[in-house]
Every structure is written in structure tokens, then in C-alpha cells.
Amino acid sequence: MVDERKRAILTSIGENLRIQRTGSESDREGPGAATMPVSSRDADQEARVQKFAEELTAVGARVFLARTREGAHHYVKEVIDHHRARRVALSAAPVLAELEIEALIRAAHGDIIRLPRTPSFDELKEYKRRLMEADLGITGAACGLAESGTLVLLTSETEGRLASLLPPVHLAVLNASYILPGVAEFIAETRSSLRSSDIIFITGPSRTADIELTLTVGVHGPKELHVVVLAMNSE
Amino acid sequence: MEITTDRFAENIRRALVDESLQQALRTATTKFTFVRHLAVTQMPDWEALREQAERIKRHAIGHLDTLLEQFADRITALGGHVHWAPDAETACQIVIDLARRHGVTSAVKAKSMMAEEIGLNEALERAGITPVETDLGEYIIQLAHEPPSHIIAPAIHKSKRQIAELFAEKLGIPPTDDIQELTAAARRTLREKFFGAGMGITGVNFAVAETGTIVLVENEGNIRFSTSLPPIHVAIMGIEKVIPRFADLAVFMRLLPRSATGQKMSAYVSFITGPRKRNEPDGPDELHVVIVDNGRSAMLGDPELRRALYCIHCGACLNVCPVYRKIGGHAYGWVYSGPIGAIVTPQLLGLDRAGQLPFASTLCGACRDACPVRIDFPKLLLALRHRAHRHHPHRRNGHSWRERLAMALWAFTMKSERRYRLAAALARRLQRRFVSNGLIREVPFYPFSEWTKYRDLPALAPRPFRAQWEASLKEQ
Numbered sequence: 001m002v003d004e005r006k007r008a009i010l011t012s013i014g015e016n017l018r019i020q021r022t023g024s025e026s027d028r029e030g031p032g033a034a035t036m037p038v039s040s041r042d043a044d045q046e047a048r049v050q051k052f053a054e055e056l057t058a059v060g061a062r063v064f065l066a067r068t069r070e071g072a073h074h075y076v077k078e079v080i081d082h083h084r085a086r087r088v089a090l091s092a093a094p095v096l097a098e099l100e101i102e103a104l105i106r107a108a109h110g111d112i113i114r115l116p117r118t119p120s121f122d123e124l125k126e127y128k129r130r131l132m133e134a135d136l137g138i139t140g141a142a143c144g145l146a147e148s149g150t151l152v153l154l155t156s157e158t159e160g161r162l163a164s165l166l167p168p169v170h171l172a173v174l175n176a177s178y179i180l181p182g183v184a185e186f187i188a189e190t191r192s193s194l195r196s197s198d199i200i201f202i203t204g205p206s207r208t209a210d211i212e213l214t215l216t217v218g219v220h221g222p223k224e225l226h227v228v229v230l231a232m233n234s235e
Numbered sequence: 236m237e238i239t240t241d242r243f244a245e246n247i248r249r250a251l252v253d254e255s256l257q258q259a260l261r262t263a264t265t266k267f268t269f270v271r272h273l274a275v276t277q278m279p280d281w282e283a284l285r286e287q288a289e290r291i292k293r294h295a296i297g298h299l300d301t302l303l304e305q306f307a308d309r310i311t312a313l314g315g316h317v318h319w320a321p322d323a324e325t326a327c328q329i330v331i332d333l334a335r336r337h338g339v340t341s342a343v344k345a346k347s348m349m350a351e352e353i354g355l356n357e358a359l360e361r362a363g364i365t366p367v368e369t370d371l372g373e374y375i376i377q378l379a380h381e382p383p384s385h386i387i388a389p390a391i392h393k394s395k396r397q398i399a400e401l402f403a404e405k406l407g408i409p410p411t412d413d414i415q416e417l418t419a420a421a422r423r424t425l426r427e428k429f430f431g432a433g434m435g436i437t438g439v440n441f442a443v444a445e446t447g448t449i450v451l452v453e454n455e456g457n458i459r460f461s462t463s464l465p466p467i468h469v470a471i472m473g474i475e476k477v478i479p480r481f482a483d484l485a486v487f488m489r490l491l492p493r494s495a496t497g498q499k500m501s502a503y504v505s506f507i508t509g510p511r512k513r514n515e516p517d518g519p520d521e522l523h524v525v526i527v528d529n530g531r532s533a534m535l536g537d538p539e540l541r542r543a544l545y546c547i548h549c550g551a552c553l554n555v556c557p558v559y560r561k562i563g564g565h566a567y568g569w570v571y572s573g574p575i576g577a578i579v580t581p582q583l584l585g586l587d588r589a590g591q592l593p594f595a596s597t598l599c600g601a602c603r604d605a606c607p608v609r610i611d612f613p614k615l616l617l618a619l620r621h622r623a624h625r626h627h628p629h630r631r632n633g634h635s636w637r638e639r640l641a642m643a644l645w646a647f648t649m650k651s652e653r654r655y656r657l658a659a660a661l662a663r664r665l666q667r668r669f670v671s672n673g674l675i676r677e678v679p680f681y682p683f684s685e686w687t688k689y690r691d692l693p694a695l696a697p698r699p700f701r702a703q704w705e706a707s708l709k710e711q
Binding site: 005006009012014017059117118124127132148150155156160162187188190196199204208209218 | 395481
């Protein structure tokens, strides 16, 4: 049955395409070069970080450039305190462990909602329920895109889809050296390594203009987005 | 949804006298056109990108059969499921069967033109499954039982006051004019729906044959919710959504947000490659992709008209179209409106039902210039008009024998320089008694009366351009 439908559609496509094959051959030519020329990676990284921060700020996110570990800690602590975050979803991204974010949350007497590991159906359901009540979600980010001020999250063992989506505030920690010029460069580099079931591009907080074209943030996803860019070894 | 393409003229008349719609259209289309213009002018390689996009689409549509098969194979290899639907009914039935098999009683939906096209909501409701629209604009019009009026902003025809009344009635919140509060009310209500839903249904912006990746572009986050929270994700796509390579996304990711909303990047973009991997903490256990034909493969037979399938649904052609800006989306009588609707709808529904749509254009070409994949709208509109003409030889599109005679005479005159000069000289003499201030306001006889019924006709200059030109050459 399913194969029949598949064959019906593919046959119809093939037959209709053949009708004109004698006429113009142009539709059968190649798709052309795949990407625009990719800019070199060693272009001024500092300028790229600036551009990233500028663009992301322009779409309503807050970007903090951390030159020291203490600076990063201080900013994260401020976000926790400001929102009186008692329940914090924390992804297992290595950069967060390395920064010892967990200790920071504990010091602020916060509960930590951890990513489940190969959860059963019920465990996953329980995780979602707890995430619903989270005040803050803290995740890593695989890279940033300077051109548009975009964060890229790759789902993996240590990064999920929901911790950056359900809590009203999302804080991401990103290494400055992973900021690429733009989406074209990212795509050129990931082409062959699609190991994540979801590559998530985040450019600012959740937004809508569906009522009278008035921009409103936080319609479904986070109302606030904070990005801590770690630029500690720049000198 | 109810199809009203055959009542096009009536729809237009109704839209033109709807003052609040006219106001909304003016604001929305002006704003969208402006932000798009800003975004595009900041891109030095914009034209090169468009050219590349067109080339990729031309290749993709020309190789649709092999690319679709490749895409389907990749999805299957990733652990997803592919379903093929030759028509709307089958597509709806596939989703209903899936829902029943998993005991799903409510499904969250993220904006999908294909779901509108196949009438999925109505079909689900009839089967006892509650579909909940989750895009704010879509949610509003679902509550109001209205179809979308714009690809990008489906509820632009409603004012905040109307929405406040609607929410007060349906959600039981105190009436408010505060847009922030209205949005917050929708957020609260929809959160519960997301959690209760057994299934998330989305459309597809791009489907990559090489990797089996599905790309979804949005601003609100409701698509991410729909693809991440429920245990089953169902993505519905037309056959034309497939593109060959992952690398091609570099082109479309830069074109689509700028064309649609003037953003460098939409707030959220998801590249979904298969269901949740075993080591990943969250995401759906099952991914189902429904590939829908519903009349598209028949469009491929004409090498000119098939170009309508390049469309990436950005809505740029709507915003710049002088006709859309006056009559809005509903007038077009079906899911697709504006210039793209005028070339897609007659092909999908047939010229009998939608043959009037291609005539609703001034052929100014603003749509062609705005289109990120360079669809040559005027050319396609003309081709369709020609078809409509041939399709109804007896009616000649309602043209009378007088009109045909007038056109034949016109053609005869224009084909020779002598006849043209003679006719012009004659017309210059005869027009005198009708001209005032350089305009002809009313001519009582055919065919000119048809024109002056609605508008003035500029009078011929007392001395033809050619005579003026020759005189000025002599002076030098």
C-alpha cells in the first residue's frame, strides 16, 4: 500500500519531468556551487566576537564578555540572584562543568534539574514536568555566528533540546574561539558530521509580532537570553 | 477550509470596503517591505545569492524523483518513518491513523501551509482528535474560526481590540488592550496544550536529500516545542521542499529570514536529522515525515509553470504586490494568496475554479524583483492567462464579440506604421470634444466607455512625440 503510493508519486513526477526533457535541458543541469566563498577562520577573532555581541544585543539578548573566570562567575551569579532562581536546569556541557557552575547554583541555594541519561518514558516525562517549573536554564553552546548574532546548540549526550526552551530565562556559555563568521561557514564545517538529531540556532529571545505587528518577547520560549562569552586566553 | 476562488470578484468587493482590513494591510505590507529592503541592501552579494538559490531550486525540481527517494531513504536510515500521500485525503488519513495507533487525542500544530492546504484540522476534528494551533497568529484565527490571511502574519487582519474580546470570551481572561498581556495569556494556555499533546505536527521549510535533515524556521519557539516535547513528531511537506545538499542550506538560511521578516536570522532555526538519538536526553521517540503530492507532480509537465514550485514561502511577493496590498489574503479564496497564490492556486485547483486569479495583477514585476528564488511572476501569470483563455474558448474569459473585434482592429492598426500614423491623426482630431485638462473623463461609446467607467484616459498630446523630436533635431 505504502509502496504503491510512493511509486504513484515518483512515477507521476518522472513522467511529467520527461514531457519537457526534449524541450529545454536547462532544468537537468547541475545545482551549481554549493556555498559562497567561505571566509578564512583566522580573520580577526576579536572583531568577530565584537560583531557577534553587537548583533545578539540588537535582537534583545544580553551578552557578557568574560575576560576572567571570576567575571563569568559573577555574571552568572547575578542572573541567578536577579531572577531569584531556585530551580535551575543545567545541561551537562563540559564548559559548564569546567566553570563549576553547579557549585555556584548550590551556593545560591538553588535546586538543580539535571539532564536525564537514556531516560525511560516516565523518566523523560518527569524531567519535562520539572523543567516546566524551572526558573532558569543554563546550557553550553557549540558555536556562535557573528554575522547574525546566533548561538548554535548541538544536541548530544550532554546537551538536550528543552533546557534552552522551557525555562523563562536561558543562559548560555560560549567559548569565544568558537565564534564563526556566519551560517555559511558553520554549514560548510558541519556537513559531514551530523551526529545531533537537532541543531538549534538561537538568535535572541522568543519573539512574535502577530498582534498588530507589535514586537513582543517570550511568547513561547525564553523571555530573556543571556550569553556569557568566555574570552579568557585572548592575550 | 472553504474554497471561494470562484467568487473572486465578490471577495474583492468585500475586502475593499472593509476599512479595518485596509488599515491592517497598509501597515503590515509597508512595514514588511521596509524591513526587507533594509536587510537586503545590507547584503552586498544578495543578487548572487538569489541566482544561486534559483539554480539550486531549478536543479532540485528537475531531479525531484531521485532527490525525494534519496531523502526518504535517509530518513528511514536515521530511524524515521516516511509516508507518501498522493492527495489531501490520504495525507490526512495517514496522520489520523498515526494518532489512533498511539492513542493520541490532542495534537499541537505549528504553522504549516500544507496542513491548511489538505484541511488537516477539519479532518482531525472529524476523527475526534483535537488539533491546537500554537503559532500565536494561527492560534488567534483558530479561536476565531477564520483562515490565515498572510503567510508570515496570519492574523494581521485582526486588531488588538478584536483579539482582546476573543481571548476574554474563549480563554476567560479579563479584557485588556495590552499586547504583552494578551501574549502572556496565550503562552500560559498553550504551555498546557504542549504538555498534554501526544503528537506535534509541523510543516517543513527545507528537506535535505543528502542528509535527511528537515529545516524549520520560526520566531516564537512553538515549532521547537512541537518538535521536542510530544513523544511523536509528524512533519508534513510538499514534494517540492527537497533540496539536494546540506551545503545548499547556506544559501537559503541567508535568503529566507531576510526576505520574510527582514531578520538576519529568525529567532529559532532547527535542523532536525532523525528522531532522538539513543544517547540524547530528550526529544521525540518517533519522527514521521508525510510527503504530499496533491497535484504538484502534474505541475511539472510545463517547464515554465513548474517554476511556481521554487517558492520558499517567504511572503515577500505578497507585501510588494499592489493588488495584494488592496485586497488581502482572504480574497484569493484559498490557502495561497498574492502573486504566488495567483500562479499556484489555478494549477492546484484547476482553471475552472481559479482561472480568474492570474488576471489579478498589474504585471508590474515587483514580485519578481522581491522573490528570493527569482520566480518570473509576470511571465507565469501571462502563461496562465493564455491557458485560461484557451481553456474557455467559448467564454473567452467573458470577453464579448465586441471586445474581440476591437482587439483585432487594434492589432491590425498597430501592425503597420502607416495605419498607426493615420489612426493617431484621426484620434487626435476626434478626441477634442472629450478632452478637458489633458484628460478624457467620459466617452459615451464602446470600447472607450468601458475604460472611462472606472478611470480617466490621458488624452493624446496635440503634437505627437515623433513630430516634436524631428522639430528639435532641425533646430540644432
